[in-house]
Amino acid sequence: MLPLPTFRYHPDPVATGSIAASDKPCLVCQQARGFIYTGPVYAEPDLAAIPRPADPDACAGRVLG
Numbered sequence: 670m671l672p673l674p675t676f677r678y679h680p681d682p683v684a685t686g687s688i689a690a691s692d693k694p695c696l697v698c699q700q701a702r703g704f705i706y707t708g709p710v711y712a713e714p715d716l717a718a719i720p721r722p723a724d725p726d727a728c729a730g731r732v733l734g
């Protein structure tokens with residue numbers, strides 16, 4: 670499990686329930702990062718339509734899993 674980064678405007682997202690510990694893999698890079706975002710999302714509903722990063726470490730979801 671990777672440590673969470675510091676969220677300047679949301680200092681304890683685990684305590685507020687926005688992020689939870691999880692073994693689930695990221696839907697984009699397929700890597701488990703130890704946490705998952707549990708809050709609402711405004712995004713493209715069809716993930717297959719979104720281009721994947723060539724480098725999984727470049728994935729924006731790498732910390733949230």
Ligand SMILES: [Zn+2]
Nearest residue numbers: 695698728730
């Ligand atoms: Zn990812």
